[in-house]
Amino acid sequence: MLQIGxxxxxxxxxxxxxxxxxxxxxDETIARVLDLDxxxxxxxxxxxxxxxxxxxxxxxxxxxxKAGEKAAAEKAREETAALKSRTKELESLLKDAENALFxxxxxxPNIPHASVPFGKSADDNEVVANWGEVPALPxxxxxxxxxxxxxxxxxxxxxxxxxxAGFPVYKGKGARLQRAMISFFLDQAVLAxxxxxxxxxxxxxxxxxxxxxxxxxxxxxxxxxxxxxxxxPTAEVPITNLYRDVIVAEDQLPIRNVGHTxxxxxxxxxxxxxxxxxxxxxxxxxxxxxxxQQPENSYEALDQMVAHxxxxxxxxxxxxxxxxxxxxxxxxxxxITYDFxxxxxxxxxWLECSxxxxxxxxxxxxxxxxxxxxxxxxxxxxxxxSALALPRILAALLENNQLADGxxxxxxxxxxxxxxxxxS
RNA sequence: GGAGGGAUGGGUGAGUGGCUGAAACCAGCAGUUUGCUAAACUGCCGUACGCGCAAGUGUACCGCGGGUUCGAAUCCCGCUUCCUCCA
Numbered sequence: 160m161l162q163i164g165x166x167x168x169x170x171x172x173x174x175x176x177x178x179x180x181x182x183x184x185x186d187e188t189i190a191r192v193l194d195l196d197x198x199x200x201x202x203x204x205x206x207x208x209x210x211x212x213x214x215x216x217x218x219x220x221x222x223x224x225k226a227g228e229k230a231a232a233e234k235a236r237e238e239t240a241a242l243k244s245r246t247k248e249l250e251s252l253l254k255d256a257e258n259a260l261f262x263x264x265x266x267x268p269n270i271p272h273a274s275v276p277f278g279k280s281a282d283d284n285e286v287v288a289n290w291g292e293v294p295a296l297p298x299x300x301x302x303x304x305x306x307x308x309x310x311x312x313x314x315x316x317x318x319x320x321x322x323x324a325g326f327p328v329y330k331g332k333g334a335r336l337q338r339a340m341i342s343f344f345l346d347q348a349v350l351a352x353x354x355x356x357x358x359x360x361x362x363x364x365x366x367x368x369x370x371x372x373x374x375x376x377x378x379x380x381x382x383x384x385x386x387x388x389x390x391x392p393t394a395e396v397p398i399t400n401l402y403r404d405v406i407v408a409e410d411q412l413p414i415r416n417v418g419h420t421x422x423x424x425x426x427x428x429x430x431x432x433x434x435x436x437x438x439x440x441x442x443x444x445x446x447x448x449x450x451x452q453q454p455e456n457s458y459e460a461l462d463q464m465v466a467h468x469x470x471x472x473x474x475x476x477x478x479x480x481x482x483x484x485x486x487x488x489x490x491x492x493x494x495i496t497y498d499f500x501x502x503x504x505x506x507x508x509w510l511e512c513s514x515x516x517x518x519x520x521x522x523x524x525x526x527x528x529x530x531x532x533x534x535x536x537x538x539x540x541x542x543x544x545s546a547l548a549l550p551r552i553l554a555a556l557l558e559n560n561q562l563a564d565g566x567x568x569x570x571x572x573x574x575x576x577x578x579x580x581x582x583s
Numbered sequence: 584g585g586a587g588g589g590a591u592g593g594g595u596g597a598g599u600g601g602c603u604g605a606a607a608c609c610a611g612c613a614g615u616u617u618g619c620u621a622a623a624c625u626g627c628c629g630u631a632c633g634c635g636c637a638a639g640u641g642u643a644c645c646g647c648g649g650g651u652u653c654g655a656a657u658c659c660c661g662c663u664u665c666c667u668c669c670a
Contacts, residue, residue: 220601
């Protein structure tokens with residue numbers, strides 16, 4: 160959520176940012192917010208003033224009673240009746256005004272960073288880096304969903320039976336390979352200075368709100384309705400929420416956490432073309448890195464995170480490219496997002512496997528995540544990135560590393576984790 | 584599932600209707616003293632919003648939400664959560 164103070168101080172900054180996002184009616188939206196804010200402040204001023212008078216009266220009555228001046232006390236008490244009804248009235252008006260402002264603010268996405276390109280859709284994203292050579296595949300190369308079947312390492316049919324579409328069962332070397340990748344990614348993050356976290360896989364509504372899944376996006380999450388909990392769509396939610404309502408001591412900064420969790424996504428409405436095999440799942444595993452940073456350091460941290468993710472892909476020897484998402488393609492809460500895409504040779508297309516973002520103060524304003532500077536509290540910046548999401552990495556590994564004899568050679572860095580170097 | 588007891592500032596913990604935004608102690612910060620360390624002493628030491636150029640000042644907040652009252656940390660109701668005991 161944007162800070163109302165920032166909008167009040169610099170409405171044009173907000174309007175320009177919304178334009179970059181192709182947000183409908185930016186001028187009108189900001190004008191409406193400022194109006195609601197003005198209204199709220201007027202009501203608060205009046206309410207505070209009346210409460211101050213009422214408080215004084217109450218004190219006065221107290222001392223009169225103590226002094227035994229019953230009659231005077233009684234008279235003063237009668238005078239409070241009018242104040243009391245006005246107080247109630249203002250209280251409810253103020254609450255309405257606050258809610259109206261909140262409802263409007265919550266609908267406004269984050270303002271993009273200056274470097275974010277203008278654009279409407281994924282077609283307008285900017286390719287900022289390319290790494291690796293596209294491998295030459297043998298004649299009989301297969302897409303990963305065929306390979307999976309042939310090698311019998313993932314069973315979609317079994318998943319269909321016990322749960323439903325999009326919940327694959329990993330078997331034998333497939334399961335082992337999953338575990339190996341998770342360990343590898345976690346170890347790499349720990350080596351880079353991240354602290355490993357195992358968070359809960361269900362979160363409450365407050366957590367969903369703070370990181371931006373709620374309101375309005377509950378349709379994307381599975382909900383355990385009996386207990387009003389949500390299955391996490393990403394470890395970002397529980398790990399970032401560790402710092403909800405926290406004022407961090409300056410010497411604790413920066414905070415760098417990493418966690419592996421399954422991720423649960425309903426993917427409502429997004430099933431269509433290109434969702435075969437591992438391309439889109441309802442449950443998948445991901446290792447997520449999360450940082451809490453002082454504002455002046457957050458962009459340097461973002462660069463480090465991008466470099467970390469790139470390093471993982473290089474160690475896996477997967478060709479990739481990095482996109483800077485355009486205003487129209489960015490997530491609601493993000494100020495800037497870099498997407499990593501691996502080249503999937505057999506499908507001959509790019510597959511998104513990581514998304515690294517700086518949320519600046521957008522999440523921390525909802526989290527109430529602050530630190531103290533010169534005696535004043537100030538919002539921190541939050542960042543996160545996938546490092547990495549497993550399914551599409553697996554898809555790319557299988558497709559890119561298939562040999563003429565139909566076997567698949569695993570990258571060397573994984574062999575100590577898998578105990579085998581080949582799938583056959 | 585049942586019964587009982589708790590939830591107060593960074594921590595411990597006092598406070599059962601007005602003098603309490605909250606004692607005291609600990610931790611922390613600044614200073615005095617000091618050959619160094621330690622100790623002692625003095626001061627400061629919650630958050631949010633409003634008003635104000637600022638100094639400052641008003642309001643709200645004692646788990647959360649309601650209620651009673653001129654006035655609530657304190658009384659009443661509901662909820663959450665922790666502990667103990669029972670099943």
